[in-house]
Amino acid sequence: MTLPKTPKTVMPNNSQIQETASQIRVNEISHRYGERLALNQLSFEVRSSEIFGLLGPNGGGKTTLFRLLSTLLPIQSGSASIAELDLATHARQIRTLIGVTFQSPSLDGKLTVQENLKHQAHLYGISGALMRERIQSALQHLGLTDRKHDLAESLSGGLKRRVEIAKGLLHSPQVLLLDEPSTGLDPGARHDLWKYLKQLQHEESVTILITTHLMEEAEHCDRLGILHQGELVALGTPDELRASVGGDCLTIHSDDLEQLSQQISAKFGVTPQTVNHSLRLEHPRGHELLKDLIDAFPELVTSVSLGKPTLEDVFIHETGHQFWQAEELV
Numbered sequence: 025m026t027l028p029k030t031p032k033t034v035m036p037n038n039s040q041i042q043e044t045a046s047q048i049r050v051n052e053i054s055h056r057y058g059e060r061l062a063l064n065q066l067s068f069e070v071r072s073s074e075i076f077g078l079l080g081p082n083g084g085g086k087t088t089l090f091r092l093l094s095t096l097l098p099i100q101s102g103s104a105s106i107a108e109l110d111l112a113t114h115a116r117q118i119r120t121l122i123g124v125t126f127q128s129p130s131l132d133g134k135l136t137v138q139e140n141l142k143h144q145a146h147l148y149g150i151s152g153a154l155m156r157e158r159i160q161s162a163l164q165h166l167g168l169t170d171r172k173h174d175l176a177e178s179l180s181g182g183l184k185r186r187v188e189i190a191k192g193l194l195h196s197p198q199v200l201l202l203d204e205p206s207t208g209l210d211p212g213a214r215h216d217l218w219k220y221l222k223q224l225q226h227e228e229s230v231t232i233l234i235t236t237h238l239m240e241e242a243e244h245c246d247r248l249g250i251l252h253q254g255e256l257v258a259l260g261t262p263d264e265l266r267a268s269v270g271g272d273c274l275t276i277h278s279d280d281l282e283q284l285s286q287q288i289s290a291k292f293g294v295t296p297q298t299v300n301h302s303l304r305l306e307h308p309r310g311h312e313l314l315k316d317l318i319d320a321f322p323e324l325v326t327s328v329s330l331g332k333p334t335l336e337d338v339f340i341h342e343t344g345h346q347f348w349q350a351e352e353l354v
């Protein structure tokens with residue numbers, strides 16, 4: 025029997041220990057495609073009005089989890105709920121509460137932007153003045169007003185993405201699920217999207233779950249779950265996750281990594297990780313160790329870089345792989 029996996033959670037400080045209702049609960053969810061285990065006993069909660077990010081390399085299992093939560097895949101093992109409604113028994117009700125933007129395109133290219141939005145509104149039973157108001161608001165917030173009469177097929181990838189997001193917002197969902205929302209958006213459009221998401225969070229108390237493989241996007245989230253090969257390996261705010269790394273990060277290059285690694289272990293009692301043709305060390309006083317390394321092994325060390333931990337470092341710390349390397353492993 026395998027025990028449920030518990031992600032490493034950084035302890036919250038006192039200001040964070042408060043009663044906050046959870047809008048999304050995932051409890052020991054596993055999912056298989058035939059022999060392949062895509063999700064392995066995942067558990068986490070997303071609090072009300074929180075922006076929660078699932079960060080992971082491609083193939084980590086984000087889309088599978090997303091498809092489960094958006095009621096497109098049946099739950100095989102474990103349980104999950106949205107707004108206290110069980111996904112296994114209340115899928116129909118849950119669909120009215122959630123807005124979903126998938127990675128795969130869903131626009132009708134032969135219809136205009138506005139027509140695409142109208143059809144979406146009708147699917148949710150929205151019409152008349154309310155529909156016009158919602159469409160106008162979505163167009164405005166996503167910078168699409170000038171393009172509303174253009175055919176969807178004539179839009180750039182980034183603009184199509186924005187229309188997809190607008191579709192997901194028309195019925196004023198309580199919970200928004202966005203799968204890789206920034207894919208295809210230029211930096212300006214990304215900035216505007218995030219401004220809008222924060223506005224939805226603060227002014228309309230919308231709970232937002234996004235999946236992303238972009239570190240800079242993950243930085244905008246209130247909390248993050250790091251997903252690697254179907255397992256949640258860490259959970260916390262971006263600051264908490266970075267603080268969990270334990271000091272500065274040193275990346276050391278050498279023509280003979282193996283020998284240098286052995287010598288560092290013997291002399292300093294620390295074992296470097298070998299990551300992408302370099303050695304990696306975490307140390308509370310990195311600047312001192314950097315100097316000591318160069319003094320001790322002038323022939324072996326070709327370069328050393330020192331930095332405060334980033335989310336990429338958190339990923340390496342937890343998995344032993346760089347983010348893009350993990351994508352190649354899938």
Ligand SMILES: Nc1ncnc2c1ncn2[C@@H]1O[C@H](COP(=O)(O)OP(=O)(O)OP(=O)(O)O)[C@@H](O)[C@H]1O
Nearest residue numbers: 057060062080081082083084085086087088089354
């Ligand atoms: N329909 C499917 N049949 C078989 N295997 C699948 C299927 N969908 C996903 N997988 C496998 O399950 C694992 C998780 O895939 P998933 O798409 O959930 O990851 P992801 O993190 O969302 O990646 P991406 O961003 O590339 O979609 C991968 O190993 C993938 O190959």
